[in-house]
Amino acid sequence: MLPPHVFQALWFSLKATFHYPPSLPKAQSRSLETPRLILDADRLEHNAARMRERSLELGVSLRPHLKTAKSLEVARIATNGTFGPITVSTLNEAEYFARGGYKDLLYAVSIVGNKLARVDQIQRTTDARILLVVDSVEAAKLLVERTIELNSNFGCLIEIDCGEHRSGVLPVEEDVLPIAEALAGSRRVRLDGVMTHAGHSYSTADRRKIAEIAEIERRSAVEAARILQETGVPTPIVSVGSTPTVLFAEHLGGVTEVRCGIYLFWDMAQFSRGVCRMEEIAISVLAAVIGHNRQGSRIIVDAGALALSKDLGANEYLPDTKYGYVCDSYSGERLSLLSVDSVHQEHGAISVKDASWFDRLPIGSLVRIVPNHACLTCAAYFDYTVVREGTIVDQWERTNGW
């Protein structure tokens, strides 16, 4: 018997057979150089609108995480045309979005001394304020000391561990208060509240479990905020985030904002866990058939480990994903049960059952590959080829590195 989440994923898989990635016009795509990252703007807008509605429904502010998109154009869709609050995971993103007009940024990775001069410089040369994160007394003390040296001002949040056990302190007085005390002496560092991230919500495909994790995430943040409030520290920001917990939380009472990100693009990893539908996945990699390995019954494409990444995140729940579903480049239909089975740096190999595939996918023809993990796949590209209603309409830049 299949476990329910696998059954669900397979069901979605069958259901979605006829409308995987959006269609691409033949004439336009024939001359496109490959590999190339395709972004469906209609789907992106649908995904962005849905999460805005969900945030309104939950009564919280949305601070989209842009570590996947790393693009100003995508950001403007995510923030609905405003320069409203956003989340980033690198200072390169912070600088890029601050220069692009964004004013309220949360750098959601613990800050340490060697990054503060750059944060300071971004704040001095743009209108942006970059909210920082600390999760230890040591980091708090270093932040206070370095801020004096830089003659700067920073806002910061205390990171809370709500069960992922990656970073953050427990939402208990003995963990939270010493950090608050280390910051309290500074007139230059302002403690603005708390943040937590239930990253472990990605490790289950069971919506009931995700809802439970969401409730623990919420309670952890709210409890930490209460501890601070009781000592007289105001906590204007009580921030939680992960796409699955925000989607499946019963309520977010006491939380002020959510920081989800993968919902903008989705990917096979999220689909495999039943968190999105195939028709919502907004990105795919356009690749060309560059070889027919008849002895090995393999079709070779020009999308390999760099173009797709080596992430295999969907395979735990949907083992036939391999390095990505192979779809017809025009109709968007998955090609039978084809996947990219193995990758070299610039080569991807697709196993086929019979030689008829060599006629169906001749040398030079194109396929579209839906990857495991959008964050890692997109990081290899400098731009998105943007599609609307099946037509290529634009090219949007993205930023990479640190």
Added chain:
Amino acid sequence: MLPPHVFQALWFSLKATFHYPPSLPKAQSRSLETPRLILDADRLEHNAARMRERSLELGVSLRPHLKTAKSLEVARIATNGTFGPITVSTLNEAEYFARGGYKDLLYAVSIVGNKLARVDQIQRTTDARILLVVDSVEAAKLLVERTIELNSNFGCLIEIDCGEHRSGVLPVEEDVLPIAEALAGSRRVRLDGVMTHAGHSYSTADRRKIAEIAEIERRSAVEAARILQETGVPTPIVSVGSTPTVLFAEHLGGVTEVRCGIYLFWDMAQFSRGVCRMEEIAISVLAAVIGHNRQGSRIIVDAGALALSKDLGANEYLPDTKYGYVCDSYSGERLSLLSVDSVHQEHGAISVKDASWFDRLPIGSLVRIVPNHACLTCAAYFDYTVVREGTIVDQWERTNGW
């Protein structure tokens, strides 16, 4: 009992404990932003010189593969200051090196129509000639047709499959001759010989087996060349390549050039197979300790899936590699048996056995991580921080994308 290659790898590991990556001066590195890619130019020059000597010894020309380095400065070291022959794996690299003065490039991935306009443009706007690769009659015909449309001229090689079964045709008349015939009609496409790549030499740590693979690689290329020569086609280029086969081949009679690349930097994957020594690995990632997860006994660094890649290539032979060996940033010594055990997009987690590590690696301190696969790790960075004799001396750019 441990299999011999695991024993060998473990022995290397113990032997090399005290001189892993080269040392970095404390004062210089304290203010460096992280994550950052460190390149030891002394080691690079040693590695480059060794392979040049080896090629001389084998009586073949060296056409270094620059898909890992993607840097003009590294290329000049690899080609010993000349603008001599090089190999690339993307047209972005081809363009970058052509603009940088390189004149003889081999684009070692099968060419298809949607890339030819760019190849033509590179040839028209620089002094470079870009040698192409085909491995089917279809591809050869498309090349001939498109070359007429472009009013261009290209040189090309036929790719031979010597056992990796990724790309190439078998070195037999019925496979090789039809491709040569498809090209023969064209006055614009010139067949210059054959190339093959024994990529499967990476899948063993047994030098005797590598030598056997090297001999099959050599014979496949030489036999394919002979088939062409017998029909009157001159084959000035008989090209083989893979770092392990070139190092361990008994001889390369009949071969004109080798195309190895990973020898310039080396990495844990090569070390785990006993192909290099730890003291020869020229690249590492400098990362900062950004968190102490005391509940989970984990040290968190700012090098995760993007900074290291998700490649686990060394683990088959050296399972304690995980996402990379963790070394002292200054002395270069491996820190006990520490590895990066798990990665998120921007976080790496290092499991530690006891709390003393939180004192040894305080928040804000630096570590150096030796990654699995240099090609994939380097691809996340836009430059190398160059070290000579333990001092940072330069910053070298690299190029990414397609």
